[in-house]
Amino acid sequence: MNLYKIAKTVVSFIVYPLYRIRVIGKKNVPKTGPVIICSNHISNLDPPVVGITSPRDIYFMAKGELFEKPFLGKLLTGIHAFPVKRGMGDRNALRKGLKILENGNTLGLFPEGSRSKTGELGEPLAGAGFFALRSNAAIVPCAIIGPYKPGKKLTVIYGEPMNMEAYRAAKKSAKETAEAIMTEIKILMDHYHSQHASLDK
Template sequence: MSLYTFAKNLVAVILFPVFRIKIIGKENIPKEGPVIICSNHTSNFDPPVVGITSPRDIYFMAKGELFEKRFLGKLLLKIHAFPVKRGMKDRNALRRGLEILEEGYTLGLFPEGTRSKTGELGRPLAGAGFFALRSKATIVPCAIIGPYQPGKRLKVVYGKPMDMEKLRNSKASAQEAADAIMEEIKFLKENHSP
């Protein structure tokens, strides 16, 4: 068993009962081929929650500072995280993300780039649009709904795959693609909120 699988199982055993996690639309995630899962972002729990509710192993970007501590950096790499320098265009991170998709794996992205303090959706950065337009990956929007409070229900909703061909054919910008992805996340959030 890989460290990723061990960590995923361990975290699932803890978080599923604590947050009473309910998954909706898991069947919308393709079983094979490159996939980008794009989710809203309100908590540090979001990456592990998306990780344990997805049937696919997911690679996430993590802020570069976390990799400066040798032990933590090695651990993060083993559980499929890779560094990104925030606040600037990080060509290495963009290249690594495209490599992951070219190899047929799943990339997890939070288009807002940082956590929302209010729980409201923020404006997305262009990064998610860049990966959506530059790869042949299937884009699956995801909405995490509910408070991270023990005993309260947390919903993780995976939407239907998005058709990015129109945007690619019309030479849309990365920002336009990111905005379209965020609209889908907003739709899921509004239609599945209590």
């Protein structure tokens, strides 16, 4: 068993019961081929939660400074993380992300770039749109509905893949495409919010 699978098993054992995680729409994540999972970002725990609820192994970007510590750097690499400098202008990270997709793997992105302290969706960076337009990946919107409180229910919803052909044909910019992805995430959040609230009573 590799490090990724070990970490996924351990984290699942702890986090699933702690936050009473419910997953909806897992079947919407294609079983094969390149995939980009785009989620809202409300906690530092979002990457591991998406990682354990997704049926596919996911590659995530992580702050470059974290890789400067030898042990931590090796650990992050072992669980499929790769470094990115602040912002989405890091060409090495962009190339790495595209290569991951070219190899038929799954890339996990948080279009907002940073956590939302209020739980409301923020403005997306252009990065998610860049990867969506420059690859042939299926774009799967994902919504995490919290809060992250022990004993409270956490819902993770995977929406149906978005078709990017229309965006390419219309020559949409990376920013416009990222905004469209965020709109799909918001639709998921709005649709399941009341259902989630009723389950947690």
